Amino acid sequence: MNAVNADAAAVSPDRLRITEIFLSLQGESRSIGWPTVFVRLTGCPLRCQYCDTAYAFHGGEWWDIDAILAEVARLGARHVCVTGGEPLAQKRCIGLLERLCDAGLEVSLETSGAIDIAAVDPRVSRVLDIKTPDSAEAHRNLWSNLPLLTAHDQVKFVVCSRADYEWAREVVAEHRLVDTCDVLFSPSFTQVKPRDLADWIVEDRLPVRFQLQLHKILWDDAPGR
Numbered sequence: 001m002n003a004v005n006a007d008a009a010a011v012s013p014d015r016l017r018i019t020e021i022f023l024s025l026q027g028e029s030r031s032i033g034w035p036t037v038f039v040r041l042t043g044c045p046l047r048c049q050y051c052d053t054a055y056a057f058h059g060g061e062w063w064d065i066d067a068i069l070a071e072v073a074r075l076g077a078r079h080v081c082v083t084g085g086e087p088l089a090q091k092r093c094i095g096l097l098e099r100l101c102d103a104g105l106e107v108s109l110e111t112s113g114a115i116d117i118a119a120v121d122p123r124v125s126r127v128l129d130i131k132t133p134d135s136a137e138a139h140r141n142l143w144s145n146l147p148l149l150t151a152h153d154q155v156k157f158v159v160c161s162r163a164d165y166e167w168a169r170e171v172v173a174e175h176r177l178v179d180t181c182d183v184l185f186s187p188s189f190t191q192v193k194p195r196d197l198a199d200w201i202v203e204d205r206l207p208v209r210f211q212l213q214l215h216k217i218l219w220d221d222a223p224g225r
Contacts, residue, residue: 016092017042017060018068019085023075027214029127030154030182031108036079037072041093044085046112049136050158050188056085065096069103083110094119114140118148126153133167134160134191146175153181160188165200172208183208 019040026036040053042060063071072080080100087093088111100107101123108125111117114137117126128145131137135158149155155177157168168185177183185208187197198210 014065014092014095015062016065016068016090016096018063019056019060021068021071021075023077025214025218026079026081027218028186028211029081029108029110029156029184030125031079031081031106032211032214034079035077036081037075037077039068039072039080039082039096041082041084041087041090043089044112045089046086046114046131046137046140048112048131048158049134050160050191052189053083053085065092065099068096069099072100072105073103079106079108081108081110086112086115088115088117088120094121097121097124112137112140113145114142116142117145122150122152127156128153129156129158130168130171132157132160132164134164134188146177146180149177149181151181154184155181156184156186158186158188159197160191162196162200164192165197169204169206172206178207184211185209186211186213189213 019042021039023035023037026032026034040056042056044057082093082097087109097107097109098121101121107123108127109120110127111129113128113130120126131141159165159168172178172183185197185201187194194212201208201210
């Protein structure tokens with residue numbers, strides 16, 4: 001694409017920069033295990049130290065929203081996950097989410113929680129990733145998002161240490177998150193042993209859902225899986 005066409009694409013109200021669209025199993029969240037089409041948008045303003053999708057920070061290709069919907073339909077799964085990067089960093093993501101819902105799909109959004117979620121279609125299950133201190137991005141948490149959550153949404157904590165766990169436990173209690181939506185705790189893949197996190201949750205009788213990233217167990221974190 002030449003510079004003139006690239007500029008035209010960038011200002012088009014119906015285009016988004018996409019890193020990949022693929023069919024796999026949902027590896028985490030409430031929909032774990034379901035065949036799911038993933039729409040991975042390009043770009044992210046955060047730099048979490050454990051990020052496993054840094055390849056989505058740059059590059060990608062411009063796609064018309066109509067073309068995105070056509071590819072999602074071709075791949076043929078009822079569940080669709082819009083992810084990144086940080087998908088809400090592209091403002092046109094809001095329109096994509098609405099169109100996916102209008103198509104009758106079960107739509108989830110994986111978002112860092114650093115960007116306002118108020119405009120997201122209420123039919124979307126918003127999976128809000130609250131950044132812990134050891135993520136190196138906890139200062140980016142937009143706490144005004146939490147009162148916007150409903151029972152349709154989910155909150156995720158990636159735990160990198162015992163200190164992270166204790167911090168997350170306090171956030172859950174302070175904001176009464178388990179009274180609002182599903183709360184998910186995951187061990188950072190190379191930093192916390194899954195059994196340790198499981199033991200901490202059981203010992204504290206913490207009313208949260210322990211989860212492992214299924215796609216990493218099955219496919220060793222390969223892109224597009």
